[in-house]
Amino acid sequence: MDSAPRTYTLALLPGDGIGPEVTAEAARVLDAAADAHGFAIQTSEHAVGGAGLDAENDPLPRATLDACLDADAVFLGAVGGPDWDGYAADLRPERGLLRLRARLGAFANLRPVAVSDAMAERSPLRPERVAGTDLLIVRELTGGIYFGHPRERTAAEAYDTMRYSVAEVERIARVAFEWAQKRSGRVTSVDKANVLASSALWRDVVSRIGADEYPEIALEHLYVDHAAMEVVRDPRRFDVVLTGNLFGDVLSDLAATLPGTLGLLPSASLGGRVGLFEPVHGSAPDLAGQGVANPLAAILSGAMLLDALGEGAAAASVRQSVDALLTDGPLPADLDGTASTSDVGAAVADGIASFTLTS
Incomplete structure (x- = not known):
């Protein structure tokens, strides 16, 4: 039966x-x-x-x-x-x-953002620059400046708070590293660690998780402004892109232009x-x-x-x-x-x- x-x-x-x-x-x-x-x-x-x-x-x-x-x-x-x-x-x-x-x-x-040879001609970038692109953006979705407190707006000023805990960064980092294991074995972590305390924490935690738990995965760190430039200049260099909520929001939409259609x-x-x-x-x-x-x-x-x-x-x-x-x-x-x-x-x-x- x-x-x-x-x-x-x-x-x-x-x-x-x-x-x-x-x-x-x-x-x-x-x-x-x-x-x-x-x-x-x-x-x-x-x-x-x-x-x-x-x-x-x-x-x-x-x-x-x-x-x-x-x-x-x-x-x-x-x-x-x-x-x-x-x-x-x-x-x-x-x-x-x-x-x-x-x-x-x-x-x-x-x-995921992939540009096949058949679709490369439709990209706003030169076909030879984007053909073969196959990247995965892993964006932290529940923390960062969109959800941080305090936040306030008055007639004279407004402010938001970019906040991340160690636990929040650890869990999203593991997601990115585990996807890299299924793909080409590379993670690019994107932050602004040179000016933001939350990004400095992000970089430290991602580095530790990578070294301690996923030593076989190649890890690089890029500042978000450099990463945005590289998405346009050489998108094929990326495999898994790991980033926080705000930066992921921007980079996802930037990368979405590569195939020429949403x-x-x-x-x-x-x-x-x-x-x-x-x-x-x-x-x-x-x-x-x-x-x-x-x-x-x-x-x-x-x-x-x-x-x-x-x-x-x-x-x-x-x-x-x-x-x-x-x-x-x-x-x-x-x-x-x-x-x-x-x-x-x-x-x-x-x-x-x-x-x-x-x-």
């Missing part, structure tokens, strides 16, 4: 704008990968962001949070849009995402039992409902989700199918093609079987 297939529960949060459209294609591809690799994914959809406000006047309804906490993984499409600009700050759609990350214990944001950039927020996976792009309300949104960032976020579940072979087949599509088509509008959102998703899903046979 055959045993039941491995089964994972996935909370789908389509969200706002183009979120539902790209989420549908990511789910289609995940189902195809599961079928090809002998496991099952049980999905349930829940409101978040503006959709949560419309349904329950809450950007993170209780039922949505409960489903996420009970799931094996969470996939989010996008949140936000002008329809909800009138809400108070604590009820804005983006606040639901911040609350969800906090409840999931997500302290590490992972953003439509190819996935992300994951990890730390607790349940990971959160989402495309880097926003809700693009001007494109919503037209069937022209590029779903590849969402699909590649699904590949990261599969990796996190331990289904590495399935994740690899998704990426191979995406790579084939980028070379042979059909391409979406933001890549100068004419394929619809569903056409692109169907092509990736259909391609998975052939790459499963050869992987």
